[in-house]
Amino acid sequence: MHNDDRTLENWREQKKNKTKAAIQREALQLFREQGYSATTAEQIAEAAEVSRATFFRYFPTKADIVLYDVFASKTLARFLAMPAEMKPLRALQHALLKALDETSVEEREQERQREALLRTEPELRKQMPDLFARRLPLVAEALAERLGRPHDDLEALVLAGAVVGIAMALWTVVEQDLSEGFIERHVALLNKALVLLAAVIDRDG
Structure with missing residues (x-):
């Protein structure tokens, strides 16, 4: 192109x-x-x-x-714009923080309200597994682009599976507090989880 x-x-x-x-x-x-x-x-x-x-x-x-995730879209765009020499998981951490920094107080409150609806409206909650599944190829494609690999690269797909799996685990198990400061706490948890994932990859790689 x-x-x-x-x-x-x-x-x-x-x-x-x-x-x-x-x-x-x-x-x-x-x-x-x-x-x-x-x-x-x-x-x-x-x-x-x-x-x-x-x-x-x-x-x-x-x-x-409600299923449309503005913050995730913003994070993915920032991720693709990170310096090419930065390792993928590190780039994703920086992208999360940059997206958070660019999110206004009003937008953070909207995100908190959106999350509350996803958790409390049965019609929405039952669609969350499918939503995470739809995110997987998007994340895999972004990772493959950063790695300079084909869009169906297996390594990018496996890494994307780990990242999306973390997001799903935090949504379903860990992050339940939707009080003020939700998005800040959630980004902090995501970053901590990405650090742990990077450590496992470095240790076993």
Whole structure:
């Protein structure tokens, strides 16, 4: 892919993510005011000032709004932008911290609310295993790109499996406290887990 093509693709992806984040922001506000179940797609589209068709192009279902992880998307973008000489797990640690630093107080509160919905709404909670499964190839592709390997590289896939497995374990077992400061604590736990994973790889490698 030529640089101009990649730049255009990145611009389109950034524009898409910006629109999705705006829709999610308005949706979370409505969920907070009138509840998840009582809020309709039409109300969200109106609040976000987008057409019904645009809304469903970005989010096929109402559940997809909450499942959309702005912070994870931001982290992945920062990860790909880290210096090429940095080891993958170290680069991911730096990307997490950079994404956190770029997340406003308002955005952190939105993330906390989103997490609360994922844990308390049965419709959403039952979709979490599938969500983690969908993240796996995205993480594997990003790792392969940093390693200069094909997108189906086995080493990148195995490492991605370990990273996504850590995220799933923390979500289901460790991180249950959704009080103020949730995202900071969660990033700290993720970073600690990545340090442990890197130590195991270095020891056994």
